[in-house]
Amino acid sequence: MAGQRLPEAPRGGVGVSTALVANGFPEEEVRSRARLGAAAVFPAESGYGNGLLGAGPAPYAPDRDDDLERIRIVPPVFMPERLKKLIDLGREPLYSDVELETVIGGFTSRLPLYVSAFGSTQVASHHLGEAVGRQAARLGVPLVIGENVVPVNGYRDADGAGVTPLLGRIAAYAEAADDEHGGVALQQSTEDADAEVWNLVYSDPVSEPLLATGRLAFELKVGQGAKPGLGGLTVLDRDTAGRVAEQYATDEVFGADSDRVLRASSPGTFTEEILRQQVRLMRNNFPRVKVWVKLHPGRDVALAAATAWAAGADAVTVDGAEGGTAWAPTGFLSHVGLPLADCLRRVGRKDRCLLASGRMWEGTRAVKALALGARAVGLGRAALLAVDEDREAGLRRLAEAFALETRMLTSAVGKYHVNALDPEDLLLPAAWRMSPATSGAA
Known part of the structure; x- marks a missing residue:
């Protein structure tokens, strides 16, 4: 997700660090939003009154293969849902009337947003990982904790104090969260399974506040977008x-x-039957948690998602080839895996909880993913950069900008709940055909 660079002078905000870089990602735009919040959705206010605006080259140029960036959001002229909202409110609806609260994998979330998995990687260090968790909890959005944290860092300190990266992240989230919103999803890889991570967490008092309120999930990691078919x-x-x-x-x-x-x-080995049995085992062995499954952008992603849902998964995450990572072969980053837009086209489901990640950082890309069938989108590199910019409020401000854009865009297509977004709200590539197929075929 990031590399290292020499420290710079602080640029404002609390607890600023500029250790992280994210090449090929709109880092400066994310940092600006982490400082300015919703104001960063607009041009600089100093230009109002003497500037003329119109479409032009974006400051951030996405990859040429990224269909999600080329898709356009297309409002209709006639808006029957706006009329219904007008009658319901007794006044003309505004973008502020759009509802963003949704259910993500069994968790009630204030936004159609979650924080993607950070595992044992150095960029999600002890303190940065906890800061991300605290801010996510205050926002009322779910947090995913990635793989290999325990095998690399241990489960508890030698003195038994419990101040280790995994327990620290869980405790930081639980302490900052309310009793109704958000939740924590904990990934497990092959090495985590050998260390019995889920068993340890399931019986640990640190997890009890989340278990007692139904806000703990275990996520089976089948793969990730940045390096499909490889392990961490x-x-x-x-x-x-x-x-x-x-x-x-x-x-x-x-x-x-x-x-x-x-x-x-190890990347682990999966077939339809292995995945089916793994999900059933999770539901049987850990009845108090929600069951999530994370898929890499494989050519049979639709079949894999359908298999997980049929076995009882509460959520399936699809991580597109644009997804971030702390370390991967450069060839994988540019040439391996389906782009997120193609994953969404193949899965094509609105009746199940589909989560999408891959180069998410602002509202327009998110709204397109939501219209293509996702229930929520994950912030990975963007979340780390925002918290790196401001340890106390960077993610909150980034989310404020996201919420404003999402409300405006949803209202613009005449809808007033984010779950109502649909492919009809998009101008799709001519060759596209949205399909709820459960095979791996395009």
Whole structure:
């Protein structure tokens, strides 16, 4: 999701750090929203009264293969749903009347938004990961905690204090959340399963506030967008690599003289039957949690999603090829996996909870994904950058901008609940055919 750069002078906000960079991602636009909030949706206010506005080149140029960016939102002239809202309100509706609260994988969320998974990667360090969790909790949106945190960092400190990255993130979220909104989803990989992470968390008092209110989910990670078909990859120093050598394979890709090695996780092996049984096992062994499944953008993504839902999954996340990561082969980032728009076209479901991630950071891209069948969208790199910009309020301000854009765009197509968005609200590529098919065919 990010690399490292030399620290810069603070640019305003509380607890500012500028350690993260996100090449190929609209980093400066995200940081601006983390500082300015909803005001960043508009041009600079100083230009009002002497500037003329119109369509022009966007400050951020997306990848040429990103259909989601090329799709246009197309309001109708006649709006019967607006008339219904007018009658209901007894006045003309405004964009502020659009309802954004929705249900995400069994959790009530104030926004059609969740924070995507950060695992054991260095960029989601102890303090940054907890800051993201606290802000997500205050927003009332779900947080996903990624894989390999326990096998790499341990479950509890040696003194039993419990201040480890996993428990710290769960506790930070639970302490900042109310009793009704949001929730935490915890991923598990092959190595996590060996460490019995779900069993540990399920019985831990730290999790009880979330379990008691039905706001804990376990997410089975089948894959991720940035490196489909591969397991997690991180770079470790030799001491750390030696400590986790029994759990992970390592590779001397940087040379025998380097003090760093590549750590590789198993991607796991799945067939239809294995996935079906895994979901059923989760429901049977952990009856108090919601069951989520995360898929990489594979060519049979529609079949995989249908299989997970049929087995009882509360949510299926599809991570498009545009998704972020802390470390991956560069060839995978540009050439492997289906773009998110194509995943949504293939899955094509509005009757189940489909979650979508992949280069999300603002309302227009999100509204397109929601209209194509997603219930909510995930912020990954954008969430980390926003909190890196301001540890206390960066994510909140980014979400304020997201909420304003989403309300305006939903109102513009004559609808007043975000769940009512539909492919009819979009100008789709001529070759597209939306389909609820459950096979891997296009």
